[in-house]
Amino acid sequence: MTSKFAFRSIIAAGAFALVAAGGVAIAQQKPFEPQVGQAGKDVVWVPSPDGLVTAMLDMALVTKSDYLVDLGSGDGKTVIAAAKRGVRAQGIEYNPDMVALSRKNAAAAGVTNLATFTNGDIFQTDFTKATVVTMFLLPSLNVRLRPQLLKMRPGTRIVSNSFDMGDWTPDQEAGAKGDCTSYCRAMLWIIPAQVNGSWKTANGQLVLDQKYQMLTGSMTNAGSTSQISEGKMNGENITFTAGGRTYTGKVNGNSIQGNGWTATKG
Numbered sequence: 001m002t003s004k005f006a007f008r009s010i011i012a013a014g015a016f017a018l019v020a021a022g023g024v025a026i027a028q029q030k031p032f033e034p035q036v037g038q039a040g041k042d043v044v045w046v047p048s049p050d051g052l053v054t055a056m057l058d059m060a061l062v063t064k065s066d067y068l069v070d071l072g073s074g075d076g077k078t079v080i081a082a083a084k085r086g087v088r089a090q091g092i093e094y095n096p097d098m099v100a101l102s103r104k105n106a107a108a109a110g111v112t113n114l115a116t117f118t119n120g121d122i123f124q125t126d127f128t129k130a131t132v133v134t135m136f137l138l139p140s141l142n143v144r145l146r147p148q149l150l151k152m153r154p155g156t157r158i159v160s161n162s163f164d165m166g167d168w169t170p171d172q173e174a175g176a177k178g179d180c181t182s183y184c185r186a187m188l189w190i191i192p193a194q195v196n197g198s199w200k201t202a203n204g205q206l207v208l209d210q211k212y213q214m215l216t217g218s219m220t221n222a223g224s225t226s227q228i229s230e231g232k233m234n235g236e237n238i239t240f241t242a243g244g245r246t247y248t249g250k251v252n253g254n255s256i257q258g259n260g261w262t263a264t265k266g
C-alpha cells in the first residue's frame with residue numbers, strides 16, 4: 001500500500017515535471033517583446049519617434065558614402081532607417097535581446113547587407129570608423145562621450161535626440177518631421193579640426209583660441225594687430241573676420257590653405 005502510494009506519487013511528480021518543463025519550453029518560444037521604459041545598462045529603452053529619426057538623418061545629410069553608428073541602438077530603428085537610404089549603419093546595444101530583435105527587424109526590412117548590430121557597451125566598443133554618430137542617451141552620458149567624440153575625424157557629424165552636450169553648443173537644431181508628441185527635437189554637432197594655438201602667416205601671426213567649434217584670438221598683419229570675430233570651425237573649414245576682412249580656408253593638419261592666404265602651425 002505504502003509502496004503503491006509512493007509509486008503513484010512518483011508518477012504524479014513526473015507528470016508535473018513534464019508539464020512544468022513543457023511550460024518552460026512554451027515560455028522560451030514566446031518572442032521577446034521590448035517594453036518602453038525597460039532598464040538598460042546606463043539608460044532605459046525608449047524608441048525615437050519615426051519623424052525624429054527622419055529629421056536626424058536629414059540634418060546629418062547622410063549619403064551612401066557614410067558609415068553611421070547608433071550608440072545604444074535599441075530595436076535598431078535608426079540603423080534600419082539609415083540602411084533604407086543606402087547607408088552602411090551599425091548599432092551598438094548592450095541588451096542581447098534587443099540586438100536579436102534588431103537583426104530580425106533588419107531582415108524584415110531587407111537591409112541586412114547594410115545594417116549590422118554589435119552586442120556591447122558603448123563605452124567599451126570602438127566606433128571611430130563612424131562618419132555619423134546618432135544617439136538618444138542622456139545629457140550626462142553625452143558629456144561622458146564628449147572627449148571621445150571630439151577626437152573623431154573632423155567633419156564627423158554627431159546627432160542627438162533631445163539631449164545636449166553640456167557647454168558644447170550645437171551647430172544646428174531641428175524638429176521632428178510630421179506628428180510628434182515627445183522627444184521631438186534633435187541637435188547636430190560637427191567635429192571641428194583642432195586649430196588652437198599660434199600660426200605663421202605670410203604677413204605676421206594668427207593666434208587662435210578654440211573652444212569646441214568657436215574661435216576667438218587675434219591676427220597680426222604687417223605689425224598691426226586685430227581681434228578676431230565670428231570665428232568658427234565647420235569640420236576642417238575655418239572662417240573668421242579680422243581687420244575688416246573675412247578669412248576662410250581649409251585646415252589640413254599643420255597648415256591652412258585659405259582664400260588668398262595660408263598659415264602654418266608654429
Ligand SMILES: C[S@@+](CC[C@H](N)C(=O)[O-])C[C@H]1O[C@@H](n2cnc3c(N)ncnc32)[C@H](O)[C@@H]1O
Nearest residue numbers: 040041042043046047048072074094121122136
Ligand atoms: C533611449 S534608448 C534609444 C534607442 C535607439 N537609439 C532609438 O533612438 O530608438 C537607449 C538604448 O541604449 C541602450 N543602452 C543603455 N546603456 C548602454 C550601454 N552602456 N551600451 C550600449 N547600449 C546601452 C538601452 O538598452 C536602450 O536600448
